[in-house]
Amino acid sequence: MEALVTRRRGATAVALLVATTIVAAANAAPPMQNVSFQRAAGYRTKNFIVQAPTAQLAREIGETAEACRESLAIEWVGKPMPNWSQPCPIKAQVSPRLGAGGATTFVFDRGEVHSWEMEVQGSRERVLDSVLPHEVTHTVFASHFRKPLPRWADEGACTTVEHRSEIAKQESMLIDFLHNRQGIPFSAMFAMKEYPQDILPLYAQGHSLTQYLIEKHGKQAFMAFLTDGMSDDNWRRAVQQHYGHENLYALQNDWLGWVKAGRPVLSNPGIDTQPPVTLASASEPVTRTRDLSEQQLPSRSSIYAQQLEGVKPARTASVYGSSTVMRKPAE
Known part of the structure; x- marks a missing residue:
């Protein structure tokens, strides 16, 4: 048996994870602090068991998670997911003093996915409109593909459902990374x-490429592309067949042209026109945090800076979470 075990990474702990997202508002308290849930209120839906500070919050989180699970599955896969055999526990810390963050853990085991666990924290607005949609999207993808996705695609797709204010920060960060030669060749x-080691450029670039491909042909076409490419890791063939680009380099150049043009909406009859899931108003963007002592990706020669000449880089205080992927030995 080969299983992939996911575990959240804390400030000092080493993690075992496949799809974990840790987000935190800049200068906020560290995410996922150790707290007791003995006095937490509970609420159960068909697929989630929620522990939260109050009964009202537990109900809001449970119903929001269930609504996200259904609507996001329809958006990405085209139909609702069957109920899980066992519900996913959600532990929620909700306070305006907490940075927004989330972690989802699960096991891939012989074509099945099980042992779901989720932790979310932040203000009520951040939990409802950004953290839960992001984390639930990870479960949709895991349930559909039943194996790990390419890192850029998994995190990129999950970021598209966050609040628009956070997406705007991603877009600004991307320009900065490309000008600083931190772009990752496709x-x-x-x-x-x-x-x-430094996943900041991967998140920003993965989100942007995912959005570009969705703009071209829609979310379900994007899922078909991933299914095809993951079948044999021949991404050159998959890119050519699904999007008409000769190879990854051609896709990279066309994507860069789209970024330089200001990311215009691409007119295509197959595009999904639904906006990202937004379940509550937001006045503060969700941002991610990482250990700033980690080394930066080394500078590399890149065509990005030259191709983006004239596009003004935008500075932002947002930082992202880091994570480590490890595989459990076969048993």
Whole structure:
């Protein structure tokens, strides 16, 4: 048996994970602090068991998670998911003093997915409109593909459902990374099986490419593309067949042209026109945090800076979470 075990990474702990997202508002308290849930209120839906500070919050989180699970599955896969055999526990810490963050853990085991666990934290608005949609999207993808996705595609797709204010920060960060020669060549990005030491550029670039491909043909076409490419890791063939680009380099250049043009909406009759899931108003963007002592990706020669000449880089205080992927030995 080969299983992939996911575990959240804390401030000092080493993690075992496949699809974990940790987000936190800049200068906020560290995410996922150790707290007791003995006095937490509970609420159960068909697929989630929620522990939260109050009964009202537990109900809001449970119903929001269930609504996200259904609507996001329809958006990405075209139909609702069957109920899980066992519900996913959600532990929620809700306070305006907490940075927004989330972690989802599960096991891939012989074509099945089980042992779901989710933790979310932040203000009520952040939990409902960004953290839950992001984390639930990870469960939709895991349930559909039943094996790990390419890192850029998994995190990129999950980021598209966050609040618009966070997406705007991603877009600004991307320009900064490309100007600073931190762009990841597509030949390297598509080959990534694990997270890099510094995942900031991967998140920003993965989100942007995912959005570009969705703009071209829609979400379900994007899922078909991933299914095809993951079948044999021949991404050059998959890109050519599904999007008409000769190879990854051609896709990279066309995507860069789209970024330089200001990311215009691409007119295509097959595009999904539904906006990202937004379940509550937001006044503060969700941002991610990482250990700033980690080394940056080394500078590399890149065509990005030259091709983006004239596009003004935008500075932002947002930082992202880092994670490590490890595989449990076969038993």
